[in-house]
Amino acid sequence: MPIVNKKRKVSERPKKVQDDSASDSESSPPPQPAEPEAEETAKSFADLGIIPQLCEACANMGYKNPTPIQAKTIPTSLEGRDVIGLAETGSGKTAAFALPMLQALMESPQAFFGLVLSPTRELAYQISQNFESLGSVIGVKSTVLVGGMDMVAQSIALGKKPHIIVATPGRLVDHLENTKGFSLRNLKYLAIDEADRLLDMDFGDSLDKILKVLPRERRTFLFSATMSSKVESLQRASLSNPTRIAVASKYQTVSTLQSSYLLIPHKSKNLYLTYILNEFAGKSAIIFTSTVHETQRVSYMLRTLGFGAIPLHGQLSQSSRLGALNKFRSGSRDILVATDVAARGLDIPSVDVVMNFDLPTDSKTYIHRVGRTARAGKSGVAISFVTQYDLEVFMRIEYALGKKLPEYDVDKEEVMVIAERVNEAQRQAVIEMKSFDEKRGSRGKNKFGKGKRSRDDMDQEEG
Numbered sequence: 001m002p003i004v005n006k007k008r009k010v011s012e013r014p015k016k017v018q019d020d021s022a023s024d025s026e027s028s029p030p031p032q033p034a035e036p037e038a039e040e041t042a043k044s045f046a047d048l049g050i051i052p053q054l055c056e057a058c059a060n061m062g063y064k065n066p067t068p069i070q071a072k073t074i075p076t077s078l079e080g081r082d083v084i085g086l087a088e089t090g091s092g093k094t095a096a097f098a099l100p101m102l103q104a105l106m107e108s109p110q111a112f113f114g115l116v117l118s119p120t121r122e123l124a125y126q127i128s129q130n131f132e133s134l135g136s137v138i139g140v141k142s143t144v145l146v147g148g149m150d151m152v153a154q155s156i157a158l159g160k161k162p163h164i165i166v167a168t169p170g171r172l173v174d175h176l177e178n179t180k181g182f183s184l185r186n187l188k189y190l191a192i193d194e195a196d197r198l199l200d201m202d203f204g205d206s207l208d209k210i211l212k213v214l215p216r217e218r219r220t221f222l223f224s225a226t227m228s229s230k231v232e233s234l235q236r237a238s239l240s241n242p243t244r245i246a247v248a249s250k251y252q253t254v255s256t257l258q259s260s261y262l263l264i265p266h267k268s269k270n271l272y273l274t275y276i277l278n279e280f281a282g283k284s285a286i287i288f289t290s291t292v293h294e295t296q297r298v299s300y301m302l303r304t305l306g307f308g309a310i311p312l313h314g315q316l317s318q319s320s321r322l323g324a325l326n327k328f329r330s331g332s333r334d335i336l337v338a339t340d341v342a343a344r345g346l347d348i349p350s351v352d353v354v355m356n357f358d359l360p361t362d363s364k365t366y367i368h369r370v371g372r373t374a375r376a377g378k379s380g381v382a383i384s385f386v387t388q389y390d391l392e393v394f395m396r397i398e399y400a401l402g403k404k405l406p407e408y409d410v411d412k413e414e415v416m417v418i419a420e421r422v423n424e425a426q427r428q429a430v431i432e433m434k435s436f437d438e439k440r441g442s443r444g445k446n447k448f449g450k451g452k453r454s455r456d457d458m459d460q461e462e463g
């Protein structure tokens, strides 16, 4: 519920905000030359060699035409080649590897046919859902092996011999080492998703262990947003004679993104956040903060102000995280306040606005965050708060983006109108944080030793 009258609509953006249709970002290597995409995007899934049942599944999912990464990788994958796909989340990369795997599975169905490695639990669940939806016409069974969930239940699911396993590397290794009768020696397809992220998260050792127990006679797809030297070595260790395929970089895929910054004093962040959220009343937004504490505090404050805000961060239990995401996805909450745990891989289809309440410390994270909006041809807005402490980092981000971002236009006098209410809500949030911490402490001591469970309890209340 907005606390001031909304004066502008998204379609009436401030004049200073320009289209963000620049070329590439910070990542090395330099921008892949944009190959003509018009022809590829005009092709149908059938033209790419996808069989009718799966074309129908795509149509059921609302996929009218292949996305560029699908158009470019699917024919090569169907030829039986290993593929390196350089593409961002939001590009349709999941279906780019799922469709060829499902098509091959249909030709020779078997248990443990395909394995997908994902850096995060949320992404793993999304990928698994994608497989089951696309494969529903053929009754595909997929199971998820991720940390934070019951190992026994996962072992039972493995006992049911699913076709596809989607896993985070650490938990998969646990199962390979401890779950009786489970082996991947007959695996036919491996997909490594968000390889750069997997390696950034120090999954290197687990990946090595996994690769050692997989049969050499298999097809491998590796997807990554960037091609770092670590990814290069993983590629050498896991793919054989691969074809490398890149789609035009992230910024070309999000030409509908309007990104801007707002230079404000650190102490006024809450105020400007509230003001801007009011401007976008009714739109869905993700607010990125840098710490779990801030995520919780900002959520409390926004709720006091009448916004439908929900926190998402790595210290929530897995079920709370999924619950928060589901509420956001279903639209019952329209503002997700998140740490970077939510920045990558999450399939949140309709985010209108991304706000960097806390500026990320590197351009790569910036790119991943703003990639939550302006997806699949929709328009989107990204606004970054830059305070006196962030100037250097912000300049580095701009340098990496290869351009200057426009300043977001606000009427400061108008902002001041809500100052008192925001301050009051902020004071309330601080009180709530205190009682949250106290509750957590006391419950933790009495029942659960380290208080972890009580945080979860609280998060559930929150969610």
Ligand code: AMP
Residues within 6 Å of the ligand: 062, 063, 064, 065, 066, 067, 070, 088, 089, 090, 091, 092, 093, 094, 095, 345, 346, 347, 349, 376
């Ligand atoms: P991904 O990059 O795999 O996370 O996909 C991003 C979003 O695009 C997801 O919501 C997909 O369901 C959706 N998507 C994937 N392929 C297509 C397509 N060919 N047409 C429209 N949407 C798609």
